[in-house]
Amino acid sequence: MTPSSSSRADANRRHILDTALSELLRDPDASMDQIARAAGVVRRTVYGHFPSREALISTLVDGAVEALSEADGVWSGTEEGDPAGSDPAEAFARSVLAVWEVADRYRLLVALAQRTVTVQGIRDRLAPLRAHKVRLLQRGLDEGVFTSPLPAPALAYVHEQMLFAVLEAVNDGLADAAEAGPAATVTVLMSAGVSAGRAAELVGRLSGRG
């Protein structure tokens, strides 16, 4: 509570948190010992600051989420924080940009939301598919059919994750399984700069029959 109490003591706490952040990025399953060593400290010391591993991670996540929320402007009770008359697209863009500012700082932690041993294995094995997609994307970009501020490889990452996201949405009952495929395709196309009309027409035509 009293910030005046011990000076270098909680400076150490800070340091441990910082180290834990980057260490957990490298390996989300990093043990307390790994974290401690990385922080140039003994495991026992970490427990002196955080009662458990869960508490440590919790502190980390809390900090990130707090910053994230603050940036996005999810203020207390006010349901309508945004000027009602404003352009939704602009508001949306603002929101994304604002969140990004913070998210970028917490990139490491946010990325912790990815990768597991298992996951990594899958991603690795998906590399050939991704390569194929990159080729396709690059060609489209070269020919001007696609438009994107992201380089093809990064875009491939994004598309891969988009599909995963839609899959999960279906799993959670947020989207209709029957329509999810085409819907996902349209969405991915649009994210690559294809107009909504053309994307819809294209997918409608292609998904109409096998």
Next chain:
Amino acid sequence: MTPSSSSRADANRRHILDTALSELLRDPDASMDQIARAAGVVRRTVYGHFPSREALISTLVDGAVEALSEADGVWSGTEEGDPAGSDPAEAFARSVLAVWEVADRYRLLVALAQRTVTVQGIRDRLAPLRAHKVRLLQRGLDEGVFTSPLPAPALAYVHEQMLFAVLEAVNDGLADAAEAGPAATVTVLMSAGVSAGRAAELVGRLSGRG
């Protein structure tokens, strides 16, 4: 090798694989015991079919990836399997759709690529942010500013994952950190049906100054 050998023996193997698939979805860290019980079998029996947990999962992933690759048409050596003159957008859409067909069947396993205890905690805590985004999206959809075949909640999922993907792309050096924020924003906007021009203009204007 010889499929004639034991009939119900490897039918059991199949059953174990199927069960493992859905069980690992529920919990990617499911123990061998959990999987075995779910399959109505004793742990020891599973080891009779798969020498290790890793082997089991590997088999699972191999199957999925194989089907996935086959669907996408990542054929042997032929670098140019696609007709060179064809429309990249169409080819791209075809690819996504084809992959989707299989991915949807393996939805459960693919979803295994998500969620961990840690991850789930993060996602849960991100719920308020997501809710805010959903509101914004819904408004945009109602006003016709956004266009999407996906319902707002699903779209929110997608956008969240898109951002994570870009973050990871940056981590992996596939995208420039300085430009990633605006680039991600543009991409997300486009995925919501905003034209490339308007998205670029909008983000350019908004990100020009803090």
Next chain:
DNA sequence: GTGCAATTGCACGCCGGTGTGCAATCCGCG
């Protein structure tokens, strides 16, 4: 019904990680 493979039940040993207890330092502040 008998034979033979598959399955079972149970017992290990091993490993790695967690959280705790306690005495022995360390080290900066006053």
Next chain:
DNA sequence: CGCGGATTGCACACCGGCGTGCAATTGCAC
């Protein structure tokens, strides 16, 4: 210098999961 909180080193006990060995048992298939 000396006090006192912080840190260290080491020793535990505990847990859960993995992989294996082996003898007993089940239950199709013939």
